[in-house]
Amino acid sequence: MNVEQVSKTIQGTTVLKDITFEVKPGSIVGIIGRNGAGKTTLLRILTGIIDPTEGDVRIDGQSIFDVPEIKQNIIFVPDSSEAMKNYSTKELVRLYKTVYPRFDEAYFHQLMKRFNLPATKKIKNYSKGMKALFSLVVAFAARARYVILDEPTDGLDVIVKRRILRTLVEEVAGNDVSVLISSHRLDELEFMANDILVIKDGRPDSFYDLDTMKAQYKKIQVVFKEYLPEELKAHVNILNQTGRVYTLIVDRNMEKIEEQIRQNEPLLYEELSMSLEDVFVARLGGEEFVS
Numbered sequence: 523m524n525v526e527q528v529s530k531t532i533q534g535t536t537v538l539k540d541i542t543f544e545v546k547p548g549s550i551v552g553i554i555g556r557n558g559a560g561k562t563t564l565l566r567i568l569t570g571i572i573d574p575t576e577g578d579v580r581i582d583g584q585s586i587f588d589v590p591e592i593k594q595n596i597i598f599v600p601d602s603s604e605a606m607k608n609y610s611t612k613e614l615v616r617l618y619k620t621v622y623p624r625f626d627e628a629y630f631h632q633l634m635k636r637f638n639l640p641a642t643k644k645i646k647n648y649s650k651g652m653k654a655l656f657s658l659v660v661a662f663a664a665r666a667r668y669v670i671l672d673e674p675t676d677g678l679d680v681i682v683k684r685r686i687l688r689t690l691v692e693e694v695a696g697n698d699v700s701v702l703i704s705s706h707r708l709d710e711l712e713f714m715a716n717d718i719l720v721i722k723d724g725r726p727d728s729f730y731d732l733d734t735m736k737a738q739y740k741k742i743q744v745v746f747k748e749y750l751p752e753e754l755k756a757h758v759n760i761l762n763q764t765g766r767v768y769t770l771i772v773d774r775n776m777e778k779i780e781e782q783i784r785q786n787e788p789l790l791y792e793e794l795s796m797s798l799e800d801v802f803v804a805r806l807g808g809e810e811f812v813s
């Protein structure tokens with residue numbers, strides 16, 4: 523799937539601007555950004571629910587907006603199953619079969635059994651966890667090549683969460699499905715995503731494979747004799763400060779800053795490993811993260 527310079531303006535406001543990236547077959551792409559950055563709007567465009575103001579989304583070179591059948595390759599799992607609530611499992615299977623001709627009923631029943639999901643007359647009778655699992659069962663049974671998930675583990679207990687994440691990883695590995703996930707759970711994305719798209723105020727901030735992204739920064743723990751020198755404050759991200767102990771994120775290219783830190787003869791200077799959460803703070807943190 524190729525997302526090409528997608529922009530969206532809603533009521534005169536630019537919600538997305540020039541988003542371009544590629545989803546490779548069999549990969550998991552995590553979409554991260556602060557609240558209101560435009561993630562859900564982007565997912566809705568990628569699914570063909572709303573049109574972009576500019577740009578295109580193509581699968582095998584064909585636009586999902588020009589060739590409606592192409593949308594059979596994409597399934598969207600929204601963050602709520604509200605739309606399904608008054609349907610029975612049977613009715614939903616029938617419905618999905620009309621939209622997704624490759625819907626695999628045998629696989630559907632296999633997954634229902636695996637998750638101990640009973641058939642129900644109304645989806646609203648399911649618990650929150652059951653609803654989330656059911657949405658996933660339907661999505662994978664549809665045999666779409668691209669599964670798009672908005673906050674798939676929001677509000678779920680740890681057991682259900684793990685089952686969902688494991689199923690996602692298995693599907694990608696076993697069936698060559700590609701998954702796009704918008705999530706605030708960076709620890710979860712870190713465990714499974716190959717690539718990460720960072721959106722900042724509707725604009726692409728970066729698109730990297732996770733390892734390259736982490737390699738761009740250095741996380742260091744440093745203890746100064748006094749406090750962090752003023753001249754450094756504007757050039758580092760302070761992740762944490764306890765007394766004179768600082769955890770900082772420094773851009774790898776900012777050798778001058780590192781040199782300046784060392785010139786202050788810190789009592790301790792230690793490199794730590796970067797997490798995706800650290801990258802998020804470094805790229806999107808802004809002022810309020812700096813103490």
Ligand SMILES: Nc1ncnc2c1ncn2[C@@H]1O[C@H](COP(=O)(O)OP(=O)(O)OP(=O)(O)O)[C@@H](O)[C@H]1O
Pocket residue numbers: 532533537555556557558559560561562563564
């Ligand atoms: N239909 C709409 N009408 C007006 N504004 C909209 C509409 N849809 C989205 N927006 C605006 O677009 C911006 C991006 O919203 P979006 O829901 O895509 O963000 P998000 O990154 O998914 O946020 P969150 O992480 O909080 O769910 C917000 O400022 C929102 O108010």
